[in-house]
Amino acid sequence: MNKVITYIFILFFINACSTGSIIDVKKELRQKETTFLYTDKNGQFLFRFSAGVLKKSKAFFTKQSLELTTSKKDNTLEQTIAFSTIGSIKKKKLILRPRNSEYKVWFEGKQYSSKLKIIPTKQTVELTMTSPEAKWNGVKEFKFPNTKTITCFFSQVVDCAKLMGILESTKVIKFNILWEGYPYLNETFSGFPMEIFSKAELENEGKKNKNEKQFSLHVAGQTIVYVLDEKNKFKKMFWVSQGISAVRNNSVDPENNSENKDE
Numbered sequence: 001m002n003k004v005i006t007y008i009f010i011l012f013f014i015n016a017c018s019t020g021s022i023i024d025v026k027k028e029l030r031q032k033e034t035t036f037l038y039t040d041k042n043g044q045f046l047f048r049f050s051a052g053v054l055k056k057s058k059a060f061f062t063k064q065s066l067e068l069t070t071s072k073k074d075n076t077l078e079q080t081i082a083f084s085t086i087g088s089i090k091k092k093k094l095i096l097r098p099r100n101s102e103y104k105v106w107f108e109g110k111q112y113s114s115k116l117k118i119i120p121t122k123q124t125v126e127l128t129m130t131s132p133e134a135k136w137n138g139v140k141e142f143k144f145p146n147t148k149t150i151t152c153f154f155s156q157v158v159d160c161a162k163l164m165g166i167l168e169s170t171k172v173i174k175f176n177i178l179w180e181g182y183p184y185l186n187e188t189f190s191g192f193p194m195e196i197f198s199k200a201e202l203e204n205e206g207k208k209n210k211n212e213k214q215f216s217l218h219v220a221g222q223t224i225v226y227v228l229d230e231k232n233k234f235k236k237m238f239w240v241s242q243g244i245s246a247v248r249n250n251s252v253d254p255e256n257n258s259e260n261k262d263e
Contacts, residue, residue, distance in 0.1 A: 035249040094163040101180040151176040
């Protein structure tokens with residue numbers, strides 16, 4: 001598969017609370033579409049992100065897309081949507097449990113897609129691949145590496161951390177990342193393992209100035225730095241080893257967003 005663009009990983013940060021009811025979280029996790037300027041070795045792109053809690057099922061979703069900066073009609077390069085269930089640990093701390101996701105990417109005008117579906121009874125994740133290449137087609141199942149360890153979608157990592165209270169502490173959170181874009185995104189990253197699950201740690205680096213908080217995600221021997229603003233909204237991201245950065249272009253207060261409809 002030709003490596004034309006870098007998978008857009010990211011920007012998964014929205015307001016959330018460390019404890020509380022689903023009603024409270026519904027308001028905190030809601031974010032109207034926000035635009036970022038995304039830069040990698042291939043140039044500069046627009047990254048659009050939105051999130052919320054579905055009205056009927058109470059599932060938390062994130063939607064994101066990577067687009068060309070031109071006004072060309074077919075300017076979308078990647079699309080991701082991920083759904084998680086809002087749960088709790090010992091009825092104290094809220095967490096996000098991955099449910100299912102869909103990822104699409106276009107390489108030289110050809111579409112590659114992957115769908116993930118969690119099968120709780122088997123403690124597995126089902127991967128369905130559809131593409132113009134034989135090796136990137138078919139259905140596979142992967143066992144969860146450790147059912148006692150919290151697992152988060154890559155696009156929802158910081159949301160998971162916020163629910164567990166890392167914003168109010170200096171501790172390091174250990175968990176597993178489930179990569180929505182597997183196997184295509186692993187192919188686009190430099191020196192990155194071909195694995196659907198990765199062990200990770202998220203570290204609170206504290207305030208760097210009056211209006212910014214910094215966090216570091218350590219995964220696969222690499223570090224991704226995230227910067228949040230005074231309202232705990234994602235503001236910047238730097239993945240130096242991959243030559244990737246993202247800076248918020250504009251932000252809309254999630255409290256002004258209308259109610260999200262169900263699927």
